[in-house]
Amino acid sequence: MLDVVALGELLIDFAPVSTDAAGYPTLAAQPGGAPGNFLAALQKYGCTTALIGKVGADRFGELLKATLAEKDIGTRGIVADPAVFTTLAFVTLDATGNRAFSFARKPGADTCLRADEVDTALIDEARVFHFGSLSLTDEPARAATRAAVAHAKEAGKYISFDPNLRRPLWPGEAAAKEQIEWGLRQADIVKISDEEIAFLWGLSPEEGAGKLLAEYGVQLVYATLGPRGCHFANRQGCGEVASPAGIRVVDTTGAGDIFGGSAMSRFLKTGKAPAALTVEEMRAITRFACCAASLSTQSHGGINSVPEKAAVQALLEA
Template sequence: MVNDVVTFGEAMCMLIAEKTGDLIDVEKFSRNMAGAETNVAIGLARLGLKSGWVSRLGNDIFGTYIIRTLKQEGVDISNVRLIDSNSTGFLFKSKTLKGDPHVEYFRKYSACSTMSIEDYNEQYFSSFKHLHVTGISIALSQSVKEFAEFAMKNMKNKGKSISFDPNLRLSLWNNEKEMVRAINSFAEDADIILPGISEGKILTGYNSAEDIAKFYLDKGLKVVVVKTGKEGAYYDTGKESGFVPGYKVEKVVDTVGAGDGFAVGVISGLLEKLPITEAVRRGNAIGSLAVMSEGDKDGLPTREQLNRYMSC
């Protein structure tokens, strides 16, 4: 059997405030799940692609909840390990009417941070056409970083395509210099990179999407797509380049997860052999749907919902 996209990383239980204001003043929360890589895996599964997610979770109620949710979404979790020694991470997220929510993470020494090369199942990974990696995973611990490097090298050697979303989280690194060096080193092993414009400025030192794209093309990447927020995205393949305008969003509910939705659109589009402009357009569409929903994954559409939205 040939599967479509495999990814790996940390999933956490997310507790979302039911009213606005400082988290310390909130008494009631609703439960959901969070994780950049699981968002992508779920988004792809909802479009009908065969996606898989690899990780370690604590053998606890949060881990069980995440497993159950991913099964319901149709994501393959046959290579997820439940362990007793470490717990599943969790987070609290504020409710906001405008702008980015405040998030408090409780992920140090989480089960996922204990992942290592021994978690790499070569037969399983080789059954997928494409590997998606984010910069969050490589920041969790040295052993997860080694796993990521091993996975990318092996998939590349087997001729599989690889996408990389920098997903910068400075709080997970010792300093910005270390973060930039590590992210750019991993990016060189990918075929596709999907930085936001602000991330690109930090990682390359350039201010324009065009210069950011050229920086990564010169390092050997095949496709660079720079997200420019509500304006849309700029793409460059070395052969063709251009700007694809974004979708108008009536009301921004929650910006978290928009980049993951964008990745779902671009990756699925390219795997389906769409022209790069149409893949980026799909990314813009799913990203815009994501910001109009509260949960990180709630706005990710089914194929029918996406087709209807894009045809309007």
């Protein structure tokens, strides 16, 4: 039995480590992709996981699969396709460590996953099925994702969704909103940022969380607030947790995904339905996730930046 199976992009993040006299950056390759980052946190904190997706039959694809295997994330559902390149993302960082992305994805392997390539037996083995909006940007991956979600719902799995908005990957705002709205309506558990709530509805995080609970059928919402922390809510109540102070931010790449995976790991330990969590249980889950995500920003990359559980516990106690 698996705790969580995710579907979506597995890619290489190229992040700047220095700049030459002419202004050209020296880049370091890091394993990433939101679902991979999400699963790496889950695996680090005691859960069993697997990824469904597609990479190129190239050296980067081989490296990514090897990295997941080293993290004990199941790779049976990853297809290596010789017809396309492994997706690449180029990250730029500002003075505070916040990142922006440019993608080599026209197409990238992740967008080429077909419905007949989805290993539905992995979904059958899982307690939770997770996906994000990047697998909804292009066909055939969009159809594959929708088929996988339908299979998971029919099998009675909890559905987890992260909008993970990347504007350059969409043909326009209307297309992004349409597909993200579809994803939100499928989900039991949603991790969404304050920026994504503003993009979709022009609402505050608290209002957006309430809208998801009242109108979308979502049972549990984490509305992240960047460096300020996170607002959490279900039908039992809501609250807010501040991020820990004193964290020196190097790179925020993957921090939201690591928050989501960390929160999911703590949620699964409760053994309860998402709608049944008390406010104090949600607060404890969110505190752990905020600490894990904050610590992850002290190093570069996504998959490799998940902090050890002992470091998270020490920060919680401090």
